[in-house]
Amino acid sequence: ITDRSDARHVADKVLDAVHQPFHLDGNEVYVSASIGIAIYPDHGASGEQLVRNADIAMYRVKGAGKNGVQFFTNQMLDDIHHRAALEKDLRKAIDNNELEVYYQPQVDVRTSRIIGGEGLIRWHHPVRGLLTPGEFLPFAEENGLILPLSDWLQEAVCRDLLEWDAAGATNLKLSLNVSPQYLDRGDFCDAMSRAMQHHGIAPHRLEVEITENISIRNPKLAIEQLHRLHALGVSTAIDDFGTGYSSLAY
Numbered sequence: 001i002t003d004r005s006d007a008r009h010v011a012d013k014v015l016d017a018v019h020q021p022f023h024l025d026g027n028e029v030y031v032s033a034s035i036g037i038a039i040y041p042d043h044g045a046s047g048e049q050l051v052r053n054a055d056i057a058m059y060r061v062k063g064a065g066k067n068g069v070q071f072f073t074n075q076m077l078d079d080i081h082h083r084a085a086l087e088k089d090l091r092k093a094i095d096n097n098e099l100e101v102y103y104q105p106q107v108d109v110r111t112s113r114i115i116g117g118e119g120l121i122r123w124h125h126p127v128r129g130l131l132t133p134g135e136f137l138p139f140a141e142e143n144g145l146i147l148p149l150s151d152w153l154q155e156a157v158c159r160d161l162l163e164w165d166a167a168g169a170t171n172l173k174l175s176l177n178v179s180p181q182y183l184d185r186g187d188f189c190d191a192m193s194r195a196m197q198h199h200g201i202a203p204h205r206l207e208v209e210i211t212e213n214i215s216i217r218n219p220k221l222a223i224e225q226l227h228r229l230h231a232l233g234v235s236t237a238i239d240d241f242g243t244g245y246s247s248l249a250y
Contacts, residue, residue: 004039004071011035011069032067034058043072056080087143089125090136094152098124101156103174116173118209119157121149141181150182154192157206158199175207177239183210184221189228196232203233211239 001007018033036058044050057072064070093099103117123131140146157174164172182188196203208229210222226236 004037007037007039007071008069011037015067015069034061034066035069036061036072037069038072053077083139086136086139087145090123090140090143090145093123093125094148096126098126099149099152099156100124101153101160103160106173106175115171116175116207119153119160119174119176121153137179141179144181146179146181147185150179151191154195155198158195158201161201161205162199173205173207175209175237177209177211180211183225184218188225189232192229192234193232204235207235207237209237209239 001010014035015033018031021028021030023029036054036056038044038050038052038054038057040050043053053072053076056076057070060076061068061070100122101119102122103119105114106116106118107113108115121133121137123136125131137146137149140149153176157176161172161174178188192206192208195201196206210226229236
């Protein structure tokens with residue numbers, strides 16, 4: 001191997017070999033491979049650095065759907081450092097009171113009156129400014145931080161609803177999105193029940209929005225949790241229907 005093209009040629013030969021089916025216990029089996037490449041001296045001056053950076057490139061292939069080849073770039077390392085800093089900041093965001101809920105109104109088209117709203121979390125980062133959910137929630141789900149964020153959102157929605165009641169808006173119903181990870185957690189319904197009791201919120205004033213893929217990846221658990229929500233008196237809605245398997249049977 002003398003240059004990038006040689007390395008890519010070898011990697012492609014490995015993929016071609018791995019893709020060939022083989023028989024295992026009477027079954028025809030197919031496998032795929034994810035290959036990361038780091039080249040001396042551009043991507044590291046030591047074996048340890050080269051292996052680390054090749055590993056980073058390999059995980060970039062996995063994140064893009066697996067079964068491919070990727071050369072390491074310095075941007076990948078910058079991304080890792082950025083994600084590490086973001087994780088550290090996000091862990092402190094709740095304690096530092098940097099989170100806020102924006103409400104997307106739900107309007108009755110016949111009367112033009114606002115009858116409810118959907119609570120959407122925002123993060124006022126001290127350096128990067130206002131961050132939308134798409135900029136940090138997927139990252140929070142990958143790192144297990146979606147659970148404390150969801151607990152905070154439940155409390156915030158109940159608190160705001162109580163304040164709006166005091167201001168005379170007594171007929172509003174608020175909804176909040178629930179992450180699949182949060183629904184998978186066994187004490188999800190208990191946490192919602194505690195939040196409602198703490199703020200004195202009637203269950204029919206809240207709605208939980210779930211995406212259709214929650215029902216697909218663990219149907220039995222999803223059904224159990226939704227039955228528990230129903231027993232609490234909290235309604236549910238299917239969000240983003242049509243983006244997953246879209247089967248009404250689920």
